[in-house]
Amino acid sequence: MSAQPQKQPYRHGDGDQPESADAAQVQGNPQATERAAELDSLLDEIDTVLEANAEEFVKGFVQKGGQ
Amino acid sequence: MDHRVYGVETEFGLTHRPETGRGLPPDELARYLFRPVVEFGRSSNIFIPNGSRLYLDVGSHPEYATAECDDLIDLIASDRAGERVMHDLAVEAEERIHRDGFTGQVYVLKNNVDSAGNSYGSHENYLIPRTTHFRRLSGILLPFLVTRQIISGAGRVVPAEDSREAHFAFSQRADHMWEGISSATTRSRPIINTRDEPHADAANHRRLHVIVGDSNMSTATSLLRYGSTDLVLRMIEAGVPIEDFELENPIAAIRAISHDITGRAGVRTRNGEQVTAVQIQRGIFQRVSRFISEHGAHHEHVDQILELWERALEAVESGDHSLIDQDIDWAIKKRLVEDVSNQRGLGMDHPRLEQIDMAYHDVNPDRGLFHLLVRRGRATDFVTDEQVTRAMTTPPPTRAAIRGEFLSTARVYGAECTVDWVHHKLTDRPLEAIMVKDPFAQHDERIESLLDRLGDRKNHLRERSLHERIQQGVTLALTDKYSLAPGTVVPEPPLI
Incomplete structure (x- = not known):
């Protein structure tokens, strides 16, 4: 049972290509360049809100059992 | 029931990250967090003016139980109000901690697992008629709940273990379920809890207590989770015959489904058939759609729920997760994790990705990654700030x-x-x-x-x-x- 998707991705407008790291690296495509810049900016913002030492944060997040 | 009462109880994770060294121990941190609660209500377990309940549960988990709601948007707004209460308390706790000479930040996470394998929940309550035949109800509802994670799971970066590599799973809670149905919660963690405390007239009603769900950040995902469950219950209550999907081993099935993000994991029914989660969900979805076209919608959100439900199934089945990567928590989170992994060249076992998983559930509106994604237009949110503010007081x-x-x-x-x-x-x-x-x-x-x-x-x-x-x-x-x-x-x- 492998029904093919009939409809285009919901969030994309007509003729818009699905966004991905690969698509974003296509040279000379203004939309792709813009998306790549947007993604860079998003990841930079995430870097500013996350604690720098990921491993320490993850290991430090320990709860007692619940419910 | 065309008119139902709902409630959801959310347990939050809590941690303190000082600039150096170890954070405050959980008990002490919880006391800091709940000081304003104790000052307001002289107890750490109180009902508050908006009708909800705020308390410290077993294991020093802050918990918020929404007031009884008879509308799904009210329910979701009330749950979000609980997140905002926790955030406000965390801001205050952080200030007090600093005044007492400590450093660092306080995090309240609306997730379901920590890094040591502890789990805490998001418990749904549905008022159901006493006349509902419980054995029939569980026969239909269990396969629905076991597979519901593909449409409403919160997603999880699962670290590597001896037997398997790090990977992305549909659900936070699936690995922490131990029984299909039982009256216990802490010890055996059943999918459906039969503890019969109706908080209503026991002659007419019982309270269905479902503890299998992941805590959702996305309000669209929440709507689909509660809305689809209500629709299935409505159909069961109406006595509609539904295809038999009873599973041979629900607990093995819930895990197998969670860990195969392709949605192709096969699980065995009691009749010995091999089926996928999508097949079970599709079977139920089609029956529900037919029921609605015959009997009509019983509230104004039904069309939205059905549209989202069908789209989520299509996304899993086709593997085109972009169909739902603004609306369904696991897909929103998965897209972010993949973007970070690709752009920064990190393998799935890198702790940064686990940290991103956790930070997605941070209730802090400035720091939490779900909220950040909403601001960036990468996640939808249809409950307004005004609705949440109202739910905090009213x-x-x-x-x-x-x-x-x-x-x-x-x-x-x-x-x-x-x-x-x-x-x-x-x-x-x-x-x-x-x-x-x-x-x-x-x-x-x-x-x-x-x-x-x-x-x-x-x-x-x-x-x-x-x-x-x-x-x-x-x-x-x-x-x-x-x-x-x-x-x-x-x-x-x-x-x-």
């Missing part, structure tokens, strides 16, 4: 309105009282304790006349504006609705 139009009014009135008169989901008692008038068994009731004459005994409410009480309340407390939810009108002399309570 009970939904159910029995919660009676409870809220009772509490607010007793508080302004300085009358000690105790309430729970059903009971209302003024400490000075123990013989006049009142039970309100109907969760749909918005008004109760007995309560009104009991409150009238406290004083001339019409002339004594002045309702505070939102602006006044914002300035009043650490969090809007812990502020009083009323103040006494100038010149009011509160009568001494008469001797019993």
Whole structure:
């Protein structure tokens, strides 16, 4: 049972290509360049809100059992 | 039931990250967090003016139980109000911690797992008619709940273990379920809990307690999760025959499904058939769609729920997750994790990706990654700030309105009282304790006349504006609705 998707991705407008790291690296495509810049900016913002030492944060997040 | 009462109880994870060294231990941190709660209600387990319950649960988990709601948007707004309460408390706790000479940040995470394998939950409650045949209900509902994770899971970066590599899974909770149905919660963690505390008239109703769900950040995902479950219940209650999907081993199935993000994991039914989660969900979805076209929608969100449900199934089946990567938590999170992994060249086993998983559930609106994605247009959110603010102060139009009014009135008169989901008692008038068994009731004459005994409410009480309340407390939810009108002399309570 492998029904093919009939409809285009919901969030994309007509003729818009699905966004991905690969698509974003296509040279000379203004939309792709813009998306790549947007993604860079998003990841930079995430870097500013996350604690720098990921491993320490993850290991430090320990709860007692619940419910 | 076309008109149902819902509630959800959310346990939050809590951690303190100082600039150096170890954070405060959980008990001490929880005490910091709940100090304003204790100052407001003289206990760390209280009902608050919006009708909800705020408490420290087993294991020092802060927990918020929404008031009983009869509308899904009210329910989702009330749950989000709980997140905002926790955030406000965390901000205050952080300030107190700093004043006491410590450093660092306090995090409240609305997720379901920590890095040591502990799990804490998001428990749904649905009022169902007492006449529902429970064995039939569980036969249909269990396969639905086992597979519901593909449409409403919160997603999880699963670290590598001996037997498998790090990978992305649909669900946070799936690995922590141990039984299909049982009356226990802490020890055996059943998908459906049969503890029968209806908080209503037990002759007419029972409370279905579902503890398998992941805590959702996305309001669209929440709507699909509660809305689809309500639709399946409505169909069961109507006695509609549904294809038999009873599973041979629900617990093995829930895990196998969670860990195969392609959605192709096969699970065995009791009839010995191999089926996928999508096949089970599609079977139920089609039956529900037919039921709705025959019987009509019972509330205004049904079309939205069905559209989202079908789209989610299509996304899993086709592997085109971009169909839902703004609306369904696991797909929103997965897209982010993949972007970070690709752009920064990190393998799935890199702790940064696990950290991103956790930070997605941070309730802090500035720091939490779900909220950040909403601001960036990468996640939808259809519950407005105004709706959440309202849910922090105002009970939904159910029995919660009676409870809220009772509490607010007793508080302004300085009358000690105790309430729970059903009971209302003024400490000075123990013989006049009142039970309100109907969760749909918005008004109760007995309560009104009991409150009238406290004083001339019409002339004594002045309702505070939102602006006044914002300035009043650490969090809007812990502020009083009323103040006494100038010149009011509160009568001494008469001797019993």
